[in-house]
Amino acid sequence: MAATNKKTTQKTIVIGLTVALIFVLIGVFVLSYSMETLDKQAEQLGSEEKPLFNPPFADYNIPELDNVWGGLIVGIMGTLLLFVVSLTVARLLRKKKS
């Protein structure tokens, strides 16, 4: 029973991460351009964001590459990182067995 549950969970994770990676591919190659409504209005008035620090992968890219392949690498690594971090947090929030 426990082995069946483990297998079902693994299958769900594989399917889910595959869908996530398809989203990354679409996000990088098809729907990458981003101009939020208020960003556009702010830009028209010359308003600029004032970042407090320089992030390592600004605009979801690798500074030395700064092309779609950099975006793809960052997208894939970012998705896997989010999976690991949130899984770790979720484990810490697991109901304690009495």
Added chain:
Amino acid sequence: MNNKTHIPDGFLSPSVFITAFVITIIFWAISFKKTKLTDKQVPIMGLLTALFFAAMMMNYPIVGGTTAHLLGGASLGLILGPLAGCISVTIILVLQALLFGDGGLTTLGANVLNMGIIGIFVPCALFLLMNKAVKGTGKKLYTVIFVSAFVGDVLAAIAAGTELGLSQPTFQYGLSVAVPAMAINHSIIGAAEGVVTMILIGTLLKLRPDVLEQSPILKRLSIFQNRKEVEE
């Protein structure tokens, strides 16, 4: 290529971002204290968090040359429960701000308030209210899911517009421009959010109903309630 999708540093006035942080910190405290995940929910939280991070990378063209992205709040809230959903969105927004410069540090509270609190608690509350009224199954259930997700997205966008509109002169436009611009444009992405939430929950109902049965929200679905009554 500009890939920023959340409110960045420099767009909100201190009074607005501090107020947003205070509200968000209260929700964080409650969420981290009260969230108790089951063994089946743990991997699903990891998976959905990664899935919606990836989904946020897709920017859909809307109107006037602008784009918008999915929030994921309705799916995360309905499947994991609003408290775990809030933590999930927080993880996404913190890493996006720190690693990718998407959003900001001063505006983190506001971004979590919009997407991780309003974008989650509103759909969950609406779902509970409507599900109780229509006893959702079949088409009715999917309509309830769609409406909950749609309204959640639009209200989250209105909240972002309100925060920006109240930040004059830091942000040049007032409420009369910022709120309608956000609400109208994001109603389109709200419809997409509704469809994605319906597909995701529909798929899990077929493939992993055991996970949905453990959701603090979806366990109230009549199919699970009926099963419980039969077992008793």
